[in-house]
Amino acid sequence: MKTFERIYEAVKLIPEGSVATYGQVAEAAGSKRLSRVVGYALHANPLPGIIPCHRVVKKDGEISSAFAFGGANRQAELLQAEGVAFRDGTHVDMERHCVTFLPLIQEEKGI
DNA sequence: AACCTGACTCGCC
DNA sequence: AGGCGAGCCAGGT
Numbered sequence: 001m002k003t004f005e006r007i008y009e010a011v012k013l014i015p016e017g018s019v020a021t022y023g024q025v026a027e028a029a030g031s032k033r034l035s036r037v038v039g040y041a042l043h044a045n046p047l048p049g050i051i052p053c054h055r056v057v058k059k060d061g062e063i064s065s066a067f068a069f070g071g072a073n074r075q076a077e078l079l080q081a082e083g084v085a086f087r088d089g090t091h092v093d094m095e096r097h098c099v100t101f102l103p104l105i106q107e108e109k110g111i
Numbered sequence: 112a113a114c115c116t117g118a119c120t121c122g123c124c
Numbered sequence: 125a126g127g128c129g130a131g132c133c134a135g136g137t
Contacts, residue, residue, distance in 0.1 A: 036118090063118095
């Protein structure tokens with residue numbers, strides 16, 4: 001199990017209609033400092049359609065401005081389609097949709 | 112093989 | 125309050 005694998009597993013654990021910050025995913029993957037790697041991992045996104053990268057936002061709930069899978073606006077669209085409320089055009093309502101439970105990914109699990 | 116960079120975050124100045 | 129540097133991992137040059 002590599003770091004990327006754990007990151008992907010963590011992202012896939014994010015329930016529909018909810019979002020998680022890069023930090024949350026990083027923490028679930030092993031270390032909060034992996035946040036940068038999380039972004040890189042999602043950028044690589046070898047499993048499009050399986051990994052809900054649109055549910056991953058920055059700590060403020062702001063959607064990454066960097067070119068996403070189909071454009072930052074597209075990401076906001078998908079989130080709204082899942083029932084995620086927005087504070088404005090680029091910030092999701094963290095109070096209501098930020099996941100509070102994100103289990104640590106076990107390496108030996110082979111998951 | 113080494114160095115640089117990148118969808119981030121935190122701590123210091 | 126705003127800016128800068130450090131830390132993390134992987135992939136490309």
